[in-house]
Structures are given as C-alpha cells and as structure tokens.
Amino acid sequence: DSGVTQTPKHLITATGQRVTLRCSPRSGDLSVYWYQQSLDQGLQFLIQYYNGEERAKGNILERFSAQQFPDLHSELNLSSLELGDSALYFCASSERGLYGYTFGSGTRLTVV
Amino acid sequence: GQQVMQIPQYQHVQEGEDFTTYCNSSTTLSNIQWYKQRPGGHPVFLIQLVKSGEVKKQKRLTFQFGEAKKNSSLHITATQTTDVGTYFCAGGLFTGTASKLTFGTGTRLQVTL
Numbered sequence: 001d002s003g004v005t006q007t008p009k010h011l012i013t014a015t016g017q018r019v020t021l022r023c024s025p026r027s028g029d030l031s032v033y034w035y036q037q038s039l040d041q042g043l044q045f046l047i048q049y050y051n052g053e054e055r056a057k058g059n060i061l062e063r064f065s066a067q068q069f070p071d072l073h074s075e076l077n078l079s080s081l082e083l084g085d086s087a088l089y090f091c092a093s094s095e096r097g098l099y100g101y102t103f104g105s106g107t108r109l110t111v112v
Numbered sequence: 113g114q115q116v117m118q119i120p121q122y123q124h125v126q127e128g129e130d131f132t133t134y135c136n137s138s139t140t141l142s143n144i145q146w147y148k149q150r151p152g153g154h155p156v157f158l159i160q161l162v163k164s165g166e167v168k169k170q171k172r173l174t175f176q177f178g179e180a181k182k183n184s185s186l187h188i189t190a191t192q193t194t195d196v197g198t199y200f201c202a203g204g205l206f207t208g209t210a211s212k213l214t215f216g217t218g219t220r221l222q223v224t225l
Contacts, residue, residue, distance in 0.1 A: 002154070033213075042218050043155065045215070056212055100157035101157060103154040103155045105153075105154050
C-alpha cells in the first residue's frame with residue numbers, strides 16, 4: 001500500500017457517459033497530480049492541485065475536469081466519454097514541489 | 113514545451129547481463145527523478161538527483177545526472193528477473209512559483225533466464 005488510495009480500481013462504461021475517479025493522497029501531502037497512461041504508453045500529465053488550488057495543466061481535454069477538496073482528496077471527472085479515453089488513470093501525491101511522487105494503484109477505465 | 117526522451121524503448125537481456133537506459137531533456141533541469149513500473153503495477157519512486165554530475169547508487173543500480181543537467185542514465189549491473197519493468201525518468205523544472213515534472217517515454221526491460 002503506497003498510501004495513495006484510488007477508487008474505483010476498475011470502471012467499465014459506455015460511450016457518452018460521465019464518470020468520477022477519486023483519489024486520497026498520502027497523509028501530509030498537499031500536492032495531487034493526475035496522469036493518464038494508455039496501453040503500453042508513457043505517463044501523460046493531466047493536472048496538478050496544491051492545497052486545493054489548481055497549479056498546472058497538461059494535456060487535459062476540455063471534457064475532463066478535476067478538483068481538490070478541503071480534506072485534500074481529489075476527483076477527476078471525465079464526461080462525454082469516447083473509446084479513446086480507455087486508459088489507466090493514476091493519481092500521485094507529493095509533499096510539495098519536485099519531491100518524489102507517490103502513485104496510487106490506478107483506475108482502469110474501459111469505455112465500450 | 114519541455115520534452116524528455118528515453119532510449120532504448122525496449123531492451124531484452126539475459127539474466128546476469130548489464131542494462132543501461134538513457135534520458136535526455138530538451139531543457140536544463142532542476143532535478144531528475146527515476147521511477148520503476150512493474151507490469152500491471154504503478155510507478156514507484158526510486159531516486160532523485162539534484163546536483164550537476166551527481167552519481168548515486170542503490171545496490172546494483174547506478175544513477176547519474178549529467179554535467180549540463182540535461183541528461184541522466186540508469187545502469188543496472190547483473191540484472192535479475194526482479195528487475196523486469198518499465199523505467200521512467202522524470203525531469204523536474206522550477207518555473208518561478210510553480211514546479212513541473214515531465215516524465216520520459218520509458219524503457220521497458222525484459223529479463224530472461
């Protein structure tokens with residue numbers, strides 16, 4: 001157990017639907033990051049939050065949004081889902097800045 | 113934007129052989145981190161290098177950060193089957209008030225007996 005909790009572990013949904021992925025960071029970590037990893041691909045940075053505020057955006061589609069709540073957990077919302085959105089979505093947390101990231105075990109999203 | 117490339121993309125070695133993966137950034141970095149992702153698993157932080165020319169060792173793993181802070185390497189001596197996985201470097205950059213970590217493309221290592 002890395003200390004970063006992601007739910008659900010697996011999600012199967014139909015095209016056009018909306019899903020919410022949840023992440024609880026490691027205790028004490030203020031930064032949360034979301035990454036997308038397609039099959040046998042690298043890690044594509046989506047978005048970063050620090051203590052409730054959005055800090056950086058990567059290649060995040062307009063159909064995707066995220067937020068970090070006062071208790072520091074974060075949610076990634078994916079809407080109008082397409083087949084190409086099928087991927088592993090990782091959440092990571094860090095104490096701050098460029099310290100090593102602790103990754104969760106990921107949510108595997110399958111869009112059918 | 114910043115790009116971090118790794119070579120090779122894939123390497124297959126016999127157990128006991130050495131392995132090296134190279135990481136190159138298009139920009140000068142503040143630091144470099146290395147992660148390992150086992151098949152079906154999540155990336156796990158291995159190490160961070162900060163200083164120009166820094167070398168760190170973890171048992172059979174040797175990590176180097178280039179003098180210009182634009183490249184790095186990970187060398188594994190006498191690979192074992194437990195070394196199987198994808199190794200990612202990640203280049204860190206401080207930009208004023210923000211920090212950004214860009215992951216490399218990864219090198220997948222396969223080790224056979």
